[in-house]
Amino acid sequence: MSMFKDIPVEVGVIYEGERIRRNDMQVELGGPTVKQKFELAKVKPMDEVEDGKITIVGPDLKDLKEGGAYPFGILVEAAGAKLDAGLEGVIERRIHGYLNYIEGFMHLNQRYDIWMRLGKKSFAKGLNSFEPIGKVLYRLFKSELPIIEKIQITFITDTAKLAEMTPEAMQAYESRDAKARGLKDSEVDTFYGCVLCQSFAPSHVCVITPQRYSNCGAISWFDGKASASIDPKGPVFAIPRGEIINEEKGEFSGVNEAAKKRTMGEVNQVWLYTAFDHPHTSCGCFEAVAFYIPEVDGLGVVQRSFKGAAVNGLPFSTLADSTAGGRQIDGFHGMSIEYMRSQKFFAADGGWNRIVWVPKEVKERVKEFIPRDVVDKIATEEDAKNVDELKAFLKAKNHPVVARWEAEAAPVAEAQAVQVTEEQAATTMMPVATAASLPIMAGGFKIILKDAKIYASKVIIQAKTDEKR
Numbered sequence: 001m002s003m004f005k006d007i008p009v010e011v012g013v014i015y016e017g018e019r020i021r022r023n024d025m026q027v028e029l030g031g032p033t034v035k036q037k038f039e040l041a042k043v044k045p046m047d048e049v050e051d052g053k054i055t056i057v058g059p060d061l062k063d064l065k066e067g068g069a070y071p072f073g074i075l076v077e078a079a080g081a082k083l084d085a086g087l088e089g090v091i092e093r094r095i096h097g098y099l100n101y102i103e104g105f106m107h108l109n110q111r112y113d114i115w116m117r118l119g120k121k122s123f124a125k126g127l128n129s130f131e132p133i134g135k136v137l138y139r140l141f142k143s144e145l146p147i148i149e150k151i152q153i154t155f156i157t158d159t160a161k162l163a164e165m166t167p168e169a170m171q172a173y174e175s176r177d178a179k180a181r182g183l184k185d186s187e188v189d190t191f192y193g194c195v196l197c198q199s200f201a202p203s204h205v206c207v208i209t210p211q212r213y214s215n216c217g218a219i220s221w222f223d224g225k226a227s228a229s230i231d232p233k234g235p236v237f238a239i240p241r242g243e244i245i246n247e248e249k250g251e252f253s254g255v256n257e258a259a260k261k262r263t264m265g266e267v268n269q270v271w272l273y274t275a276f277d278h279p280h281t282s283c284g285c286f287e288a289v290a291f292y293i294p295e296v297d298g299l300g301v302v303q304r305s306f307k308g309a310a311v312n313g314l315p316f317s318t319l320a321d322s323t324a325g326g327r328q329i330d331g332f333h334g335m336s337i338e339y340m341r342s343q344k345f346f347a348a349d350g351g352w353n354r355i356v357w358v359p360k361e362v363k364e365r366v367k368e369f370i371p372r373d374v375v376d377k378i379a380t381e382e383d384a385k386n387v388d389e390l391k392a393f394l395k396a397k398n399h400p401v402v403a404r405w406e407a408e409a410a411p412v413a414e415a416q417a418v419q420v421t422e423e424q425a426a427t428t429m430m431p432v433a434t435a436a437s438l439p440i441m442a443g444g445f446k447i448i449l450k451d452a453k454i455y456a457s458k459v460i461i462q463a464k465t466d467e468k469r
């Protein structure tokens with residue numbers, strides 16, 4: 001693009017999905033090893049913004065030691081006659097796409113989870129200052145969102161300044177989210193879709209409704225609406241809700257159609273309020289992942305910043321890898337933290353009554369949205385470090401899932417009472433499996449059959465994705 005002639009590296013859409021490995025990186029900004037990090041957009045009065053001004057507070061890229069990871073903040077301040085604070089979320093979310101246009105620069109996640117890397121090659125080509133990076137952002141913002149009349153950008157690596165600004169940023173996110181609470185899915189006829197993550201997850205369409213934030217936690221239904229109206233050809237678009245196919249599961253004809261169209265037929269059916277069967281797809285930038293724990297027939301949640309293993313023995317990264325990439329994985333669900341504050345949070349699965357384990361940090365953040373009668377029955381890493389401890393905790397607290405264990409145990413006991421001799425069975429049915437020890441998972445229970453021969457009059461083989469629940 002000719003508008004980037006003076007930038008030392010290439011800038012364009014083709015660099016969007018580019019990953020930079022640890023060995024190839026000059027520096028890391030934010031990311032999992034760093035505590036202070038944020039990106040924030042603010043809409044300001046016209047006279048408070050100096051158009052095109054780029055400020056660097058703290059050491060510049062060339063002064064940062066090769067291979068290091070640094071605390072980092074980006075502040076984008078915009079002004080325009082038609083701009084209001086309702087557009088801050090939209091402006092902020094564009095930082096991700098625009099920075100990824102830069103050759104040898106990677107931007108992941110959003111808000112307080114940002115993770116960036118600058119590649120060694122691009123650094124050697126002369127991309128050794130935040131100045132040209134700011135210029136790229138400035139020019140893309142001005143050309144793609146003409147509603148912005150003035151914009152100034154600040155890069156912060158100074159730790160004192162970051163310590164001062166991080167709480168302010170957290171406060172801004174919270175007040176933005178609070179504003180979006182209250183409206184219900186049933187009160188609108190338009191949802192919004194986002195394909196911002198398709199460069200990393202090609203079959204992913206985020207469906208954003210009043211009661212379901214984007215997976216990244218950075219786009220509310222109001223942000224979706226604002227984005228689609230100021231930039232209809234952009235990554236966020238309107239989805240006419242269409243017919244309600246299943247109110248409980250959250251299936252809407254318009255959502256199915258949009259998913260089908262935007263994923264080229266890869267995803268045809270999406271249920272918005274459940275983690276099972278046809279859950280919402282997971283991109284790669286989700287704030288947390290919900291995972292089914294068959295041993296207790298409940299769902300655990302673990303957030304991106306959680307250190308160590310979740311209660312099922314797997315760290316966030318492994319759980320994220322097994323659900324990411326735009327796939328629908330039965331029992332796994334990448335999601336925002338804000339979704340946990342929604343009345344539709346896994347509503348079809350029992351909502352909070354089905355949640356059994358959440359790290360303390362997240363539980364504290366969403367506590368006031370957890371029904372009072374269950375809040376103390378949900379374990380954190382302090383209550384349970386593995387599934388056995390979890391089981392004991394849930395039982396001791398009489399968590400609602402315990403009733404499910406009993407309900408499901410009953411038919412199994414009955415089945416044992418029915419005795420069929422081998423000859424009787426053989427005359428009408430055919431043996432389909434013979435094993436010395438055969439484990440079967442059913443409704444959260446593991447049943448082990450010893451020296452079993454199983455007979456069936458009909459064998460139905462289903463894809464593994466349909467097996468749970």
Ligand code: ZN
Nearest residue numbers: 197283284285
């Ligand atoms: Zn995403």
